[in-house]
Amino acid sequence: MGDISFDEETVLQKLGKLRDDKAAGPDELVPRFLNLIKQELACPPTILFWSIMQSESVPDDWKVANIVLEHKGGSRNMASNYRPISLTSQLCKIFETLVRNQVIEFLESNQLIKDSQHGFRKGSSCLINRLTFLDKVLHSVNQIYPVDIVFLDLAKAFDKVPHQRLLES
DSSP, rough: OOOOOOOOHHHHHHHHTTTSSOOOOOOOOOOOEEEEEEHHHHHHHHHHHHHHHHOOOOOOOGGEEEEEEEOOSTTTTTTGGEEEEOOOHHHHHHHHHHHHHHHHHHHHTTOSOTTTOOSSBBBBBBHHHHHHHHHHHHHHHHHHOOOOOOOOOHHHHHTTSSSHHHHHO
16 A cells, blocks of 8 residues: 655644534643644644554554533433543544545555445445435336345444443454
């Protein structure tokens, strides 16, 4: 795949795109603050990101998250009406975004991702995936081909995994 690289300009752009209304992680670095000092701050994270790639290990404090509950709807007295949200370091999120973007760019430029892959690619939402799937099923039914469908709701599986366990892996 080649080397994943970071430069100050890209880090500066990502710092500028942080949403001010988002909460800080365990490091208590508020996105608004990071955005305000982005010009002065661009160099240290760039060096940190290079160091992480060289050592192949992320800082231990990036493996920690503040867990808060978000109300999904319904009665506020029922625990099942809440979902846990993991608040992680803003710098960790920037690092993840930079790595993700370069991996996706590599996969797409080398045609290693099928067109049927959706959800994490630009212009390929989960809704488009469902509509494409439905179109194929209806086409098969119209052609009188047998169609078998298995639906798996993985959201329930992930909701039941304790966040601490996810962070340890």
